[in-house]
Amino acid sequence: MKKLMILSTVALAALSSLTVSARADDVLDEYNAYIGEDDLYNSNGERLREPWQIIRQDRANFHKYRIRQPGDESDSYFSSVDNRAAAERMVRSGTITREARRLLLNGDVMINVKVMEGDDGVYLKINVE
Template identity: 35%
Template structure:
């Protein structure tokens, strides 16, 4: 009996396997590092959120930027900082998002049953993990 309960607790604590709900290419530039009022952004999640607001709401797009259906919704865009915080973060992704140069990235919206749980950001040059 104890063994069954122990195994059940471990299974309940294990994260569900995430799948790619959607992915898109984005170029992060200086416009994405400032909010809609012109103030500088230093949080990588906020920069990702501004990039999607620029794309969907303000029509500010870099060459190669791709659309996504998920973050066209303003309420869902508001979730981006939290989704990024729960994703696979490292010095590379934080650094390129907050850096001073334009950078191409691929964003993976990860979760299950069309419910996002986190975002992963990878280099657009193909030198990354690529996935959820």
């Protein structure tokens, strides 16, 4: 009986420590955007081939160049050029399905982007609407 009590106490303590460290990540910002033809090419006219490049170009178009399509929403996070420059790392650390990646690269699609912050830093959750 004493062994069972000790075992129960140890198990409860272990479970409590897991609960404390497993906190939900925070949403820093969220926006919807239409990925159109203007978002698929960089300022030199080169076709973009990676999701992070298109996300970065879309936000530069929105904030810097004022190129906007119907459905584009504002965000505060990517108004910073430094944050746009970090898009590659944030996409690589984040989540995007293979299908969402394919659709994003083809354009003519609405996306939802959540800028998340967790224990390992800031990352993106990208979904196709």
